[in-house]
Amino acid sequence: xxxxxxxxxxxSTIRFPVERGKLAELARALHEEDPxxxxxxxxxxxxxxxxxxxPTVTALVDHWRAGGPLADVTAIGIDxxxxxxxxxxxxxxxxxxxxxxxxxxxxxxGVSRREGRRGGAMTFVTIETEFTNQHAEPVVRRRDxxxxxxxx
Amino acid sequence: MTLPAAPVxxxxxxxxxxxxxxxxxxxxxxRYAGAGGDFNPLHHDDELARAAGRPSVFGxxxxxxxxxxxxxxxxxxxxxxxxxxxxxxGQVWPGDVLSLDGRVDAVEPGEGLPVARLSLTVTxxxxxxxxxATASAAxxxx
Numbered sequence: 298x299x300x301x302x303x304x305x306x307x308x309s310t311i312r313f314p315v316e317r318g319k320l321a322e323l324a325r326a327l328h329e330e331d332p333x334x335x336x337x338x339x340x341x342x343x344x345x346x347x348x349x350x351x352p353t354v355t356a357l358v359d360h361w362r363a364g365g366p367l368a369d370v371t372a373i374g375i376d377x378x379x380x381x382x383x384x385x386x387x388x389x390x391x392x393x394x395x396x397x398x399x400x401x402x403x404x405x406x407g408v409s410r411r412e413g414r415r416g417g418a419m420t421f422v423t424i425e426t427e428f429t430n431q432h433a434e435p436v437v438r439r440r441d442x443x444x445x446x447x448x449x
Numbered sequence: 450m451t452l453p454a455a456p457v458x459x460x461x462x463x464x465x466x467x468x469x470x471x472x473x474x475x476x477x478x479x480r481y482a483g484a485g486g487d488f489n490p491l492h493h494d495d496e497l498a499r500a501a502g503r504p505s506v507f508g509x510x511x512x513x514x515x516x517x518x519x520x521x522x523x524x525x526x527x528x529x530x531x532x533x534x535x536x537x538x539g540q541v542w543p544g545d546v547l548s549l550d551g552r553v554d555a556v557e558p559g560e561g562l563p564v565a566r567l568s569l570t571v572t573x574x575x576x577x578x579x580x581x582a583t584a585s586a587a588x589x590x591x
Contacts, residue, residue: 319484326477326484327515328470331523333452344454349527352518356511359486366486377489378501382510386534 299374299420299445301408308369308403308424313361315354315397323351348395352387355428355437358401373405373422375445383421383442391436398431406440417447453526458589459565465524465551470516471574472544473508481512508541513571513580520549521569525586531564532585539579546574551584562587 321335332339333349340348359366367377393399407423421444428437478492487509490497498506514535522530541547551569558564565588571580 322484326481352533353515356485384536
């Protein structure tokens, strides 16, 4: 059961690097064949001044969360076994580049409860994360809606 | 298709080149866990997933959201994506073949370049839509 008082709660602040090795792994995991995702030579040949990054690159923050990727979820009282990811939204403010050091600041933006279609109550938690680069420039704003389904 | 560096010309009704990915395996889920950092055991531990009432492990949403995201980037150019919003409407299971589709709903004037409004989906081989997305991207002036 999630306490509605978590609304406004500040979650972890995480500083993490955007590394070429992780970009290569991410491209491979997403079934991308184009070497321009991780090879500087191929990226230059395609007309990029620097390696491009995929739209979901900020997911890399999860590797750097103290206590593991689910630490924030656990901190706000969500039972990970009943956790569903409802929505994710990214707003791109400035380019993210390999070599960047990003800082992610997350907060609980909203909590609500709704009756599910099968009768059980579901709790919706909205988390907003702002990513800034090493020049203190905001680069990505991300909003996630997490859903905790009714206990079985 | 190479990754476009510059904005591309798009018009309402244009469609993203359709792509099928799969059949997906547990290895795909584990590979994404290693790449993206999502180690929720529901995505790699079958025993735990069954104990939690699921028929098996299932894919993390960020796997197919990420796959659709890179197809979007390959279509409009990674530096031209302005926003990307995904709503997860179903789950992805081992053995699934996913169809990644997108189309241009409208092209509107923007600050500088025009902005295309896009709708995208991820669909299982059963016809079930597991993700609906919208995105906006800067496109070349025509």
